[in-house]
Amino acid sequence: xxxxxxxxxxxxxxxxxxxxxxxxxxxxxxxxxxxxxxxxxxxxxxxxxxxxxxxxxxxxxxxxxxxxxxxxxxxxxxxxxxxxxxxxxxxxxxxxxxxxxxxxxxxxxxxxxxxxxxxxxxxxxxxxxxxxxxxxxxxxxxxxxxxxxx
Numbered sequence: 001x002x003x004x005x006x007x008x009x010x011x012x013x014x015x016x017x018x019x020x021x022x023x024x025x026x027x028x029x030x031x032x033x034x035x036x037x038x039x040x041x042x043x044x045x046x047x048x049x050x051x052x053x054x055x056x057x058x059x060x061x062x063x064x065x066x067x068x069x070x071x072x073x074x075x076x077x078x079x080x081x082x083x084x085x086x087x088x089x090x091x092x093x094x095x096x097x098x099x100x101x102x103x104x105x106x107x108x109x110x111x112x113x114x115x116x117x118x119x120x121x122x123x124x125x126x127x128x129x130x131x132x133x134x135x136x137x138x139x140x141x142x143x144x145x146x147x148x149x150x
Contacts, residue, residue: 003038006021007021008021009049010037017034018031019033046065049061050115056107058090060086060088064083064122066082078121078123079121080118127150
């Protein structure tokens with residue numbers, strides 16, 4: 001969900017009430033609940049957050065807008081991110097000079113080029129950041145940690 005003040009990222013899992021709130025001014029990231037999302041917010045579907053990047057114009061949020069299932073590992077779906085959106089935290093670019101606007105445009109073009117290259121894979125249920133050998137040699141405590149905590 002997008003408002004002039006915040007981005008709200010809501011999980012699509014049944015029963016999930018937590019919403020990630022990203023303040024577009026302070027860049028502070030907090031957890032809130034669904035009822036705090038304003039009804040006037042623009043809503044669209046995304047499949048994940050790739051991250052944030054700071055450019056000349058300010059901070060941008062990079063989200064995955066399309067995905068394709070490419071396989072499974074131990075019954076865990078593996079997805080390829082095939083399309084992205086780069087969302088500006090700033091509502092306007094009026095604070096930039098013409099040179100800064102041009103530089104920012106070039107940087108955005110470079111990021112779009114990198115994102116168009118094959119190779120962005122993810123799983124919401126399996127740890128792709130560690131090899132199978134490393135996962136086999138980890139402690140039970142590590143295995144019980146959420147993917148985010150790992």
